[in-house]
Each structure stands twice: as C-alpha cells, then as structure tokens.
Amino acid sequence: MSEISVSDVQSLRVNFLGELIQPHDAGYDAARAAWNADIDRRPALIARCRGVADVIAAVRFSRERDVLTSVRGGRHAVAGHAVCDDGVVIDLSEMRGCRVDAGAGVIRAEGGCLNEHVDRESQAFGMAVTGGIVSHTGIAGLALGGGIGHLMRAFGLTIDSLVSCDVVTASGELVVANDRENADLFWGLRGGGGNFGIVTSFEFKLHRLPSTVLAGMVAWPMDEAPAVLRFLREFLAGAPDEVGVMGNLRLAPPLPGVPAELHGKPIVALVMTYAGAVEDGERILDPVRRFRSPALDAVGPRPYTAHQKMFDAALPHGRHYYWKSHRLPPLTDEIIDIVVEHSAAITSPLSTVPIFSLGGAVARIPEADTAFPNRDAAHDINIVASWLAGDERDRHVAWVRRFFDALEPYSRGVYVNFTSDDAAERTRSAAYSPEQWTRLVALKRKYDPTNFFAMNANIPPTPD
Numbered sequence: 001m002s003e004i005s006v007s008d009v010q011s012l013r014v015n016f017l018g019e020l021i022q023p024h025d026a027g028y029d030a031a032r033a034a035w036n037a038d039i040d041r042r043p044a045l046i047a048r049c050r051g052v053a054d055v056i057a058a059v060r061f062s063r064e065r066d067v068l069t070s071v072r073g074g075r076h077a078v079a080g081h082a083v084c085d086d087g088v089v090i091d092l093s094e095m096r097g098c099r100v101d102a103g104a105g106v107i108r109a110e111g112g113c114l115n116e117h118v119d120r121e122s123q124a125f126g127m128a129v130t131g132g133i134v135s136h137t138g139i140a141g142l143a144l145g146g147g148i149g150h151l152m153r154a155f156g157l158t159i160d161s162l163v164s165c166d167v168v169t170a171s172g173e174l175v176v177a178n179d180r181e182n183a184d185l186f187w188g189l190r191g192g193g194g195n196f197g198i199v200t201s202f203e204f205k206l207h208r209l210p211s212t213v214l215a216g217m218v219a220w221p222m223d224e225a226p227a228v229l230r231f232l233r234e235f236l237a238g239a240p241d242e243v244g245v246m247g248n249l250r251l252a253p254p255l256p257g258v259p260a261e262l263h264g265k266p267i268v269a270l271v272m273t274y275a276g277a278v279e280d281g282e283r284i285l286d287p288v289r290r291f292r293s294p295a296l297d298a299v300g301p302r303p304y305t306a307h308q309k310m311f312d313a314a315l316p317h318g319r320h321y322y323w324k325s326h327r328l329p330p331l332t333d334e335i336i337d338i339v340v341e342h343s344a345a346i347t348s349p350l351s352t353v354p355i356f357s358l359g360g361a362v363a364r365i366p367e368a369d370t371a372f373p374n375r376d377a378a379h380d381i382n383i384v385a386s387w388l389a390g391d392e393r394d395r396h397v398a399w400v401r402r403f404f405d406a407l408e409p410y411s412r413g414v415y416v417n418f419t420s421d422d423a424a425e426r427t428r429s430a431a432y433s434p435e436q437w438t439r440l441v442a443l444k445r446k447y448d449p450t451n452f453f454a455m456n457a458n459i460p461p462t463p464d
C-alpha cells in the first residue's frame with residue numbers, strides 16, 4: 001500500500017466535484033466518525049462524492065495508488081467498515097436523491113440515502129419498501145446485506161423488492177445489474193454486501209401501504225418474559241403476513257411515552273406493525289394487547305414514517321456499541337430460558353436485545369434466488385451492548401459474549417449485516433450456505449479479483 005501526497009490530492013481535485021477532506025481540514029473529525037464511537041480511524045482522504053462521475057474518479061484514484069479504500073453509505077456498520085485507517089474513504093453521504101415513479105410503482109434511490117429518505121418519498125405516494133427499524137441507517141449497506149424490518153413479513157426483505165442497481169466496479173466502470181444485464185452480479189448484490197462494487201443508485205419496487213398504520217409497542221415487566229415469548233411463538237405461528245412483530249428486552253428507557261414508573265426497570269416488549277387497514281389490525285393485534293395486562297400499550301394508529309423513527313433516539317450516533325447475533329429457529333422453551341436469563345443480567349441501561357421475526361413473504365422466496373440464506377428460520381436476535389465514553393467496556397462486551405455463547409448450540413448462522421468484530425470469520429463460516437459461498441467467491445473473482453473492496457464482511461476472491 002502506498003501513501004497519498006499533496007500533489008496526488010490536487011490531481012484528483014481537478015476532476016472531482018465534491019469535497020475532498022484531509023486530516024488538516026476543519027470538518028475532518030466529523031467526516032471520519034462512524035456511528036459506533038468505539039471505532040476511531042484516521043483516513044488520509046475522505047472523497048465526498050456528488051455523483052457517479054466522482055465515484056468513478058475516486059475508485060480510479062485509489063486503484064492507481066493501491067491505497068486501502070472503504071465505502072461509506074450511512075456509516076452504521078458496527079465494525080466500522082465505512083472508515084479505514086490511512087487510506088481513502090469514498091463517501092456517498094451527499095448522494096441522497098430519491099425519485100418515485102408512481103405509475104411504475106418504483107423508487108430510484110441514490111447510494112447514500114438513509115432509510116428515512118426512502119420512507120419519506122415513498123409514503124408521499126402511499127407506498128413503501130421494507131426498510132430497517134432505525135431511520136438513520138443507510139439504505140445501501142442495509143439492502144446489500146438483505147434488509148430486515150417491520151414490513152418484511154408482508155413485502156419480503158429489502159432485496160426482494162430490488163429491481164436494478166447502477167454499480168461502479170473495482171475497475172472504475174459503471175455497469176447496470178438487474179435480471180437482464182449482469183444477472184450474476186445482481187444475484188450477488190442481493191445479500192453479498194459491498195463486495196462487488198459501489199452501488200450509486202438502487203431501484204426498488206414499491207408496495208401499497210397506507211400512510212397511517214396500526215403500530216407501536218406493548219410491554220410487560222421482565223418477570224413475564226417467559227410467558228410473553230411463549231405467547232409470541234404461538235401468535236406468530238398463526239399470524240397473517242401483514243403482522244410485523246419484534247421482541248425487545250432491555251431496561252425501560254426514560255423516553256417520552258414510557259411511563260415514569262417503568263424507567264430503568266427490566267421489560268420485555270413486543271413491537272407491533274400491521275401493514276394493512278387499521279381496522280383489520282385492531283382485530284388481529286387484539287390478543288397481543290390483552291395478553292396478561294401489559295404495563296404499557298402504546299399501539300395506535302400512527303404515520304408509518306413516525307413508526308420508523310421509534311428507535312432513533314435509543315440507538316443514536318456517537319455512543320459506544322458492541323454486538324453479536326444469531327439467526328434462530330422458532331423459540332423453544334430452552335432458547336426462551338437462555339434469552340430471559342441473560343437479558344435479566346444486562347449490564348447497561350443503554351443496551352438492548354431486539355428479536356426480529358422472519359417468516360411470511362421472507363420465507364416464500366426460493367433460497368437460490370438471492371444470496372440471503374436460511375429464509376425459513378424464525379428470528380434474528382441481536383445482542384447489543386451500548387455505553388457512554390469512560391464506562392467499563394469489558395463488562396458490557398463480556399455480557400454480549402456470554403449471552404451469544406449460550407445461544408450458540410441453537411444458532412442457524414448469522415445475518416451478515418449483524419456481524420461485528422467477528423465478520424472476518426463468520427462471513428465465511430455462518431453467513432451463507434455452502435452453495436451461496438462458492439457462488440459468491442466466484443463472483444468476487446470475476447468482479448473484484450484483487451479484493452479492492454475489502455472493508456466489509458469480506459468475501460475473498462479465492463476460496464481460502
């Protein structure tokens with residue numbers, strides 16, 4: 001790897017519309033920050049692209065100089081993949097344009113869009129595509145890994161609605177990937193992460209979703225968690241696809257809407273979303289809201305875009321985070337006991353244990369169609385520790401690891417977007433099926449034989 005000189009940067013500036021940010025620039029520290037404050041890396045250059053031409057120029061610049069390169073979308077990857085030390089960050093955060101074609105029922109979103117941009121533009125036309133549960137997550141990283149969220153049981157994963165991508169490859173060429181052109185690349189982009197190129201824009205098919213949905217949280221004291229999780233298992237087995245449900249175990253945060261008497265107390269919550277008419281949702285979600293007199297029932301009709309921001313304040317930029325995750329089968333009594341025992345031992349009021357529920361439309365897409373494995377699994381559990389600067393990191397990390405280890409015997413792998421410091425090992429061993437892995441490695445060899453895109457849940461161009 002070589003270094004970047006002043007004259008190098010000057011030569012790039014001639015052909016670059018966006019900002020070029022270096023360590024001596026005033027905005028450098030803000031520009032190099034990842035969502036996770038545990039990541040502290042110092043790139044030599046941040047190339048903040050304004051469009052496809054800038055992305056091409058930045059890729060060619062890095063390539064010619066053989067410097068470490070990372071790609072930044074929403075900078076949410078907990079392992080800090082968006083930011084590299086000493087090299088070049090190709091930053092798409094200024095590329096946030098979205099355009100809905102209501103007649104065709106599609107949205108075109110630039111590669112730096114966040115969930116909130118896609119949600120807002122789609123909902124202006126009474127439509128939506130499955131996005132993540134935090135509005136400041138980047139659509140690029142989310143979609144390239146699969147994309148799970150409140151609407152997935154109704155509309156499938158984010159990738160299941162992907163129609164086409166514009167991609168700048170490792171050689172600095174712009175190509176289109178969809179069912180007709182570069183179909184092999186299109187397959188790999190639907191689950192294979194940022195390994196094959198920089199997606200400068202995504203086109204997604206949109207689905208009808210009323211702008212007001214029945215949604216919100218129902219919560220019980222942690223003592224009720226074994227019963228609530230058993231109830232979740234039974235309820236999910238018969239729930240229609242329109243029902244999105246996510247478990248969440250944590251200490252109740254002092255946020256608006258959470259009664260003061262619950263603040264700081266351990267709770268188990270079910271976060272409900274009904275992707276259909278509110279009246280239908282009232283009937284179908286009624287058993288959840290009546291189960292064992294909850295301590296909090298905040299389910300009600302609300303704008304979908306507001307529901308999509310419900311966790312924004314609980315998972316802000318700039319705190320310290322560490323997480324590990326498993327994909328799980330339906331919750332057996334043994335799994336429930338482990339989840340409850342370890343959730344009750346949580347070490348920080350900022351930590352949280354979301355349990356996403358798959359099923360519905362996710363499970364109906366054949367596994368071979370995309371690079372997303374274990375579609376027939378029931379849940380993704382993410383054990384998320386969070387703490388403030390100065391707090392004892394080791395204690396929180398140890399809690400995550402103990403919890404993770406206890407669930408290991410039941411694991412059905414890992415959602416690639418929930419890998420962390422374990423990405424290097426688990427991307428290979430747990431994130432894909434053997435067939436998918438073989439195909440992904442071959443695709444990497446074709447599109448990125450020198451592993452130019454290495455700052456990610458990496459798929460190497462050679463099998464080992």
Ligand SMILES: Cc1cc2nc3c(=O)[nH]c(=O)nc-3n(C[C@H](O)[C@H](O)[C@H](O)COP(=O)(O)OP(=O)(O)OC[C@H]3O[C@@H](n4cnc5c(N)ncnc54)[C@H](O)[C@@H]3O)c2cc1C
Pocket residue numbers: 035070071072073074075076077078080081082092111112131132133134136137138139140141142143144145146147148149193194195197198199200315417418455456457
């Ligand atoms: C608070 C929070 C909530 C989350 N909630 C969900 C959720 O509900 N559902 C879910 O599925 N996931 C969720 N995730 C996980 C999330 O999908 C991943 O962290 C994802 O990588 C974030 O993408 P990003 O663009 O924000 O991140 P970045 O850190 O910018 O990028 C992540 C990876 O994608 C690559 N990349 C970024 N942009 C591009 C591009 N345009 N082209 C090619 N490669 C690119 C990067 O190089 C990096 O390797 C959440 C994460 C956080 C931190």
